[in-house]
Amino acid sequence: MTSLTTVVTHRRIWGAIAIVLMLSICWGIPSYKRWWADKLVDELCAKDGGIKVYETVTLSANMFNEYGQPIIRFDGTERAAQNTSNSGLNFSINDRDIIGNHNSSDIGKLAVWQSIIRLYRRSDGKALGETIWYARSGGDGLSFGHPSSYSCPDNASEWDLANKVVTKINTK
Numbered sequence: 504m505t506s507l508t509t510v511v512t513h514r515r516i517w518g519a520i521a522i523v524l525m526l527s528i529c530w531g532i533p534s535y536k537r538w539w540a541d542k543l544v545d546e547l548c549a550k551d552g553g554i555k556v557y558e559t560v561t562l563s564a565n566m567f568n569e570y571g572q573p574i575i576r577f578d579g580t581e582r583a584a585q586n587t588s589n590s591g592l593n594f595s596i597n598d599r600d601i602i603g604n605h606n607s608s609d610i611g612k613l614a615v616w617q618s619i620i621r622l623y624r625r626s627d628g629k630a631l632g633e634t635i636w637y638a639r640s641g642g643d644g645l646s647f648g649h650p651s652s653y654s655c656p657d658n659a660s661e662w663d664l665a666n667k668v669v670t671k672i673n674t675k
Contacts, residue, residue: 537642540602540615541653544637547601547617548655554664556632560624561670566590572662573669575622592631592669594661595621605640611650613642620661622668634664 567573578595596618598605603614621633638654 536613537639537651540613540639540642543601543615544639544653544655547637552635552637552656552659554632554634554659554667556664556667558629558631559668559670560592560631561672562590563672567671571671573665575661575665576625590669591625593623593625595623596661597621601637603641605638609641611641611643613639615639620664622661622664632664632668634659634661 562573573592574590575592575594578593597620599617599619601615601617603612605614605616607614615637617635617637619633619635621630623630636654636656636659638652640652641650643650
């Protein structure tokens, strides 16, 4: 009986080791890939991420919405066609995939991309400023929810850009 107990105990120990090893592989390798992609995003952000202002413009108060944001058209969207702003300003948004495809239907797949948002004057096409940010999504191990994501820099949205480029005429 003692040798049978020893065999059973050894099988349980090796079974537990196998389970721990499999879980480590299932979560460890994707975690490393995700960490590596986040590090890449940080390096790219440090290189050229953030807001660049080329020229500032001043608009009258009627060119701003109820939230205090300048009324600006978005190129290539339905909002651009509906927006009848007279501010004469447009946003253009260009995404470039670096790893994977961030528009893929496989939402858990690792993707890293760059977004460049330019604010320009419609009349002459001159760029007034741009914001560049990088993002990672997916790359998780076994996951039963939304994939994780990471992006940088902070405060580099199109509205952060607009707030640095556009000022309101003081009517007082």
